[in-house]
Amino acid sequence: MVYLLCGLLGGAILAAICTPLFRKETSLESAIIEETQWDLLQRKKEIILGNIQDLEFEYKCGKLSQQDYQKIRAEMNTEAAQIFQEVETLESSADLDALIRREISARKSRSNAKQISCPSCGSKNPNTNKFCADCGAKLKA
Numbered sequence: 001m002v003y004l005l006c007g008l009l010g011g012a013i014l015a016a017i018c019t020p021l022f023r024k025e026t027s028l029e030s031a032i033i034e035e036t037q038w039d040l041l042q043r044k045k046e047i048i049l050g051n052i053q054d055l056e057f058e059y060k061c062g063k064l065s066q067q068d069y070q071k072i073r074a075e076m077n078t079e080a081a082q083i084f085q086e087v088e089t090l091e092s093s094a095d096l097d098a099l100i101r102r103e104i105s106a107r108k109s110r111s112n113a114k115q116i117s118c119p120s121c122g123s124k125n126p127n128t129n130k131f132c133a134d135c136g137a138k139l140k141a
């Protein structure tokens, strides 16, 4: 009976510890997905702007008739405007979220830059660590 109680108590404690961990992971995952959607729009924007540049270049080189150029250019303008609109909607509908996302990615790149590799096992450690978290080797001479 005592063992059973201990088991139950242990299980309850374990669940209490693990539940917030899992919850954290889910919200992190959704943040990553959101970031990807925003990034996807940014990439689309880059592509369409690049395409417009290419089109103008080809037109200037005489590879396209004015009629073709104007037709394709109008299509690209519509597409670009659509993407700009989508980016704006995404950013204004979740101003705070966008701000947090930008802050997080800035922080991520900052912390990545501050990582050092362990001379013994090669695993990455924060710059503030004196010893490797994996093998315990001294990180700084």
Ligand SMILES: [Zn+2]
Pocket: 118, 119, 120, 121, 122, 123, 132, 133, 134, 135, 136, 137
């Ligand atoms: Zn190591």
